[in-house]
Amino acid sequence: MTSQPAKKLLILPGDGIGPEVMQEVRHIIAWLEAKRGLSFAITEDLVGGASLAQYGEPIRDDVIEQARAADAVLFGSVGDPRWNHVGFEKRPELAILKLRQELALFANLRPAKVFDALVDASTLKPDVVRGLDIMIVRETVGGIYFGNPRGIETLADGSKRGINTEVYTTSEIERVARVAFDLARKRSNRVCSVEKCNVMESGLLWKEVVTDLHAREYADVELTHMLADNCAMQLVRNPRQFDVLVTGNLFGDLLSDLASMLTGSLGMLPSATLGAADSAGKCPALYEPIHGSAPDIAGQGIANPIAQILSFAMLLRYSFDYQAEAQLIEEAVAAVLANGLRTADIMSEGKTRVSTSEMGAAIVN
């Protein structure tokens, strides 16, 4: 048996419930090292409000370099109301925005999946969401998040003007669309591309580029187009009509949050953000739960660690190719749910309410 070199993992717990739920991942890592003979070279650092408190900036260049050097990044969450007034250049959110941009993590994969055991957690009728399984592919290094010019300028009369610019190029659209088509081929083979081409030229180009790429390379995949406002409606009206959705940064932000809320259990949903593979085949990747830092419940030991744990399972599967271990973790999660264990956010009558650490421990067992 050849022993593989230890995989380089950077762990960034961040703010709010981030550190608590990350703690449960550490127990799983310890178990994998003890029982499955895996070995990880782990570094850890501060980001977001936690980094602001210590270093006066939301993420240090050094942390970006660590992320670049790692085989994968496991991210918690950032955002802390205590830093609301720190100014646009220092907000905690810059940690994730900079990581995305510096590592060119352009494709955010956000599944919205309803677990059978939790179908009643949704505010939608069970018949509308049972079996729901959507994958949203959101572009994450372009669009209005990063375009120039941007800023706030003061006009002659003392009033102000705020400006942001949405920019998309052919190649930016193509590479993310490719991710969506490739994913669709492993799923139900359907892609719906979402923009506002009736109002925005950037959306018109988006639609053109996706249509051309489809014709050239992915004619076997079913492609449809939808306006973003209609998509927001259709996600509420009949979400199961979708398989893979692909869209820009800003629409993706709203629509993926909307889609994940359809499941009623944000605390269950992992996500991955991927870059392009280099010549050696190494692909930068960051994994994070869909939920935010939830400052209102932080520190109480009641947060659901499952989204963070499933994000780690995704990481094992996609970045480290530890298929068996990823599956073990996913099965453990399913088994614990089947046994009726629930954190507060997914609690329902007749189930057993457990804390963050009890849930984590049950999954390890």
Added chain:
Amino acid sequence: MTSQPAKKLLILPGDGIGPEVMQEVRHIIAWLEAKRGLSFAITEDLVGGASLAQYGEPIRDDVIEQARAADAVLFGSVGDPRWNHVGFEKRPELAILKLRQELALFANLRPAKVFDALVDASTLKPDVVRGLDIMIVRETVGGIYFGNPRGIETLADGSKRGINTEVYTTSEIERVARVAFDLARKRSNRVCSVEKCNVMESGLLWKEVVTDLHAREYADVELTHMLADNCAMQLVRNPRQFDVLVTGNLFGDLLSDLASMLTGSLGMLPSATLGAADSAGKCPALYEPIHGSAPDIAGQGIANPIAQILSFAMLLRYSFDYQAEAQLIEEAVAAVLANGLRTADIMSEGKTRVSTSEMGAAIVN
């Protein structure tokens, strides 16, 4: 008794189901003239695909002038897939976009209201949406819909770049926020302002201006702020937490469509888009149903005319000050629903399914 001068009304039925549902408004107008002694000076014209077919453009300057001269505009809907390939400069949607901009109709008021008789039409659980009554105030002449630079440019290597610009100024934000605060005072006195100030400077300015205006003039109204992605989630999780929402053009487009779909009965929801009053107190105003042109069911006589009829009732109330007549119409709609009459879109077991014209006739009776 002094006879009032006839109110000038411009009717623009547009595309798809627009002409069918507008027909039912005409019957109501005839009834009001015959039985209530009102008199309207009505002009009518083509917009959208219908105007493209006849005149080669989505709206003529002459129609814009008619709209300017009118006391109010009653709009149907535009959009027709047959004109999908006509090019960005000729798309049917320009009809409504130009009307908004030329008449400076900056505040789109979009109620999302659940009618008791129709609570089961929602895909959300009845307990989540019963009694829902949200008012979304969407800015409609600024933001990324109209900002410059915009367009698609071809780069040196033959690839393309699509650009749109989001711009908001202090005064644009203030005037629409004022509409929201004024409305809130007549409702539950709560405004939630929505942007992405953690990513966009235009959102940061939005938040600042709303906060300042609130402190200066509306301290009696409860003001909260929410990020647009979180708002999309909260509308699904617990929509009744909201009273009045105020937001920019693009977020308003998605969030108002999402909110109206929570009711499950788009065919019931009217909207108004208002400008600023001139020195004589005349305020430009356009009324339209929230639903689109629904080309898939156009011409079949099955569309629900209620949203168009309630848009006309709103017009009577706000632009013509015919309070009693507006109320008569609203009560007639409620009575017809209570009697169990339903068009196909809101049909449920045990009710009586009727056509567009049967529904219209029942309301007139």
